[in-house]
Amino acid sequence: MIFGMDMFSPAEAPAAPSQRTRDQIEDRFKWNLSHIFPDWEAWQRGYDELDRKIVEYAALQGTLKKGPEPLLRALTLADQLGQLEYKVWYFPSLKYDEDQRDNTINGRRQQVQILAAKGSQAMAWFNPELLAIPLETVREWMQANPKLAVYRFAIEELYRQQEHVLDDKGEHLLSLSAQLSSTPNDIYAALSTADVRHPVVRLSNGQDVTVTYGQYRAILATNRNQADRAAAFKALHELYANTTNTYASLYNAVMQREWFHSQARGYASTLEAALHGNNIPTQVVTNLIETTKAGTEPLRRYHRLRKRVLGLDTYHVYDTTIPLQEFDRQYSYEDALAWLPASFERLGPEYARLLNDALSGGWIDVYENPGKRSGAYSAPVYGVHPYMLLNHNNTLDAAFTLAHEMGHSMHTQLSHAHQPFVYAGYTIFVAEVPSTLAEALFLEYMLARTTDERERSVLLQHAIDGIVSTFYTQVMFADYELQAHKLVESGRPVTAEVLSDIYFGLLKAYHGDAYDYDDLTRITWARIPHFYSTPYYVYQYATCFASSAQLMTQLSSKSESERRGAIDRYLTLLKAGGSDHPMTLLQRAGVDLSKPETIRAVVDQLDTLVTQLENEIAVP
Numbered sequence: 061m062i063f064g065m066d067m068f069s070p071a072e073a074p075a076a077p078s079q080r081t082r083d084q085i086e087d088r089f090k091w092n093l094s095h096i097f098p099d100w101e102a103w104q105r106g107y108d109e110l111d112r113k114i115v116e117y118a119a120l121q122g123t124l125k126k127g128p129e130p131l132l133r134a135l136t137l138a139d140q141l142g143q144l145e146y147k148v149w150y151f152p153s154l155k156y157d158e159d160q161r162d163n164t165i166n167g168r169r170q171q172v173q174i175l176a177a178k179g180s181q182a183m184a185w186f187n188p189e190l191l192a193i194p195l196e197t198v199r200e201w202m203q204a205n206p207k208l209a210v211y212r213f214a215i216e217e218l219y220r221q222q223e224h225v226l227d228d229k230g231e232h233l234l235s236l237s238a239q240l241s242s243t244p245n246d247i248y249a250a251l252s253t254a255d256v257r258h259p260v261v262r263l264s265n266g267q268d269v270t271v272t273y274g275q276y277r278a279i280l281a282t283n284r285n286q287a288d289r290a291a292a293f294k295a296l297h298e299l300y301a302n303t304t305n306t307y308a309s310l311y312n313a314v315m316q317r318e319w320f321h322s323q324a325r326g327y328a329s330t331l332e333a334a335l336h337g338n339n340i341p342t343q344v345v346t347n348l349i350e351t352t353k354a355g356t357e358p359l360r361r362y363h364r365l366r367k368r369v370l371g372l373d374t375y376h377v378y379d380t381t382i383p384l385q386e387f388d389r390q391y392s393y394e395d396a397l398a399w400l401p402a403s404f405e406r407l408g409p410e411y412a413r414l415l416n417d418a419l420s421g422g423w424i425d426v427y428e429n430p431g432k433r434s435g436a437y438s439a440p441v442y443g444v445h446p447y448m449l450l451n452h453n454n455t456l457d458a459a460f461t462l463a464h465e466m467g468h469s470m471h472t473q474l475s476h477a478h479q480p481f482v483y484a485g486y487t488i489f490v491a492e493v494p495s496t497l498a499e500a501l502f503l504e505y506m507l508a509r510t511t512d513e514r515e516r517s518v519l520l521q522h523a524i525d526g527i528v529s530t531f532y533t534q535v536m537f538a539d540y541e542l543q544a545h546k547l548v549e550s551g552r553p554v555t556a557e558v559l560s561d562i563y564f565g566l567l568k569a570y571h572g573d574a575y576d577y578d579d580l581t582r583i584t585w586a587r588i589p590h591f592y593s594t595p596y597y598v599y600q601y602a603t604c605f606a607s608s609a610q611l612m613t614q615l616s617s618k619s620e621s622e623r624r625g626a627i628d629r630y631l632t633l634l635k636a637g638g639s640d641h642p643m644t645l646l647q648r649a650g651v652d653l654s655k656p657e658t659i660r661a662v663v664d665q666l667d668t669l670v671t672q673l674e675n676e677i678a679v680p
């Protein structure tokens with residue numbers, strides 16, 4: 061239940077001119093954690109109670125086979141434990157994010173992590189003990205006991221997952237490989253982070269810059285001199301080119317591990333193994349890739365337009381994120397906040413009421429202060445309300461980040477209010493649907509209200525860049541992962557040359573003649589952390605995006621009754637939390653990711669936006 065940063069992280073924002081300390085910021089711009097616990101003493105009491113409940117839970121070991129009553133007792137106690145854990149964890153965790161220099165609070169945070177580890181050990185007996193009882197018996201118990209029936213989906217899931225669990229001997233053997241399995245990613249982290257010596261480049265203004273990945277992105281997004289962007293690109297990628305054989309060996313090790321585990325557990329492919337957890341058919345990924353590959357024309361048109369507007373003779377990967385125009389309008393937090401109710405109005409009165417709660421105060425931590433955690437997130441504190449951390453710096457990106465995080469928070473609110481605790485959380489596969497949909501609604505509102513041509517074209521670019529980075533790029537990455545894993549599955553050699561050929565082939569397949577290609581882009585695969593840390597993960601950014609595009613189309617229907625139906629189905633999705641497989645939940649909302657038209661909704665959306673931008677922007 062420990063949640064990380066929001067997965068869409070914006071490029072490094074420029075440092076704020078002057079930073080206020082936390083007590084110089086008015087309370088109405090800070091979250092109020094006393095909604096969780098009034099003070100540290102109350103937190104300590106919660107912590108002690110959690111500790112007692114963990115001991116109580118451990119004592120239930122061996123009772124399940126006695127019948128439905130003990131099973132219900134264990135499930136109910138696990139719920140109580142889980143609910144308390146949210147509050148006990150988030151109180152110090154959010155407090156720590158206010159100022160990460162505070163060692164005392166960090167200590168309390170770690171104290172909870174240690175207790176949580178103790179908790180999962182104390183609960184480890186449950187799954188094997190339940191699975192030793194035949195599913196038919198448990199089904200009879202659930203039939204006879206409505207309170208137990210609440211847990212039906214969670215229980216059936218355990219048995220479904222069981223299909224690929226080995227006998228004790230097999231599982232023991234696999235568990236012995238755990239340390240070995242994590243080694244390739246550990247070496248990758250050491251090589252690319254701990255041991256790396258970042259190059260220094262001299263920019264055209266005489267300034268020397270150390271090219272970390274963050275700096276590289278910042279130069280690409282802000283430096284209007286193409287030669288500077290080229291220099292940063294060359295410096296960063298030469299770093300990987302110099303050690304490309306090592307990266308290829310590490311990536312091969314990651315894929316061999318995946319293939320080993322897949323075969324050991326009886327899956328036909330690494331993709332099948334990766335998707336089994338959420339019960340996603342492999343066709344979802346292949347459909348995503350094929351349909352997107354056939355829909356690259358609007359992407360190419362966008363890049364050709366950029367090349368013309370920027371007045372460049374040649375157009376490279378390092379020219380793809382520089383804004384087409386200078387734009388320094390400020391978006392105050394108050395303005396952005398005031399635009400939310402109007403933006404989300406289409407979702408109806410129930411949504412509006414919940415949004416009003418979120419705006420009532422104490423939920424959002426708005427501004428930067430020394431020591432505060434960077435980025436943005438929405439933290440789902442069960443039994444209280446979601447808390448949102450922002451670092452609002454008056455940019456357009458910051459305004460959209462507010463809309464995005466609010467989308468997450470409304471999802472959390474609806475899911476927590478309508479589901480029993482066991483299904484209150486939702487999977488990553490669905491999580492970014494409401495946040496991207498909130499951004500799309502916000503964009504539409506902003507486009508409708510602006511009378512300024514320049515602002516309109518900046519808004520269009522914002523939307524297009526979102527589709528390029530969270531959809532097209534992620535699909536291309538998923539395509540790369542799939543092709544690379546197939547080499548391993550069919551016993552073909554994996555060398556740096558082969559991996560670079562795959563990547564380069566994809567870059568060309570997606571961008572055609574819209575790019576001028578540099579040899580160094582071939583090795584881009586070597587620097588993508590997700591490939592090493594979480595294989596077959598990035599496709600979910602794209603499927604969430606496609607789902608939200610499809611829902612947006614339905615919510616914009618010209619027919620009032622269709623629109624109403626779409627709102628109902630969408631709210632039902634948000635209220636459903638994790639009560640079923642994500643594909644089933646999305647299908648009920650009218651989104652079928654196994655069908656090409658769902659993916660084509662994004663292609664069409666991009667096509668429309670690029671046409672609008674072409675009409676809007678004067679080409680010299």
Ligand SMILES: [Zn+2]
Nearest residue numbers: 066067068495
């Ligand atoms: Zn998000």
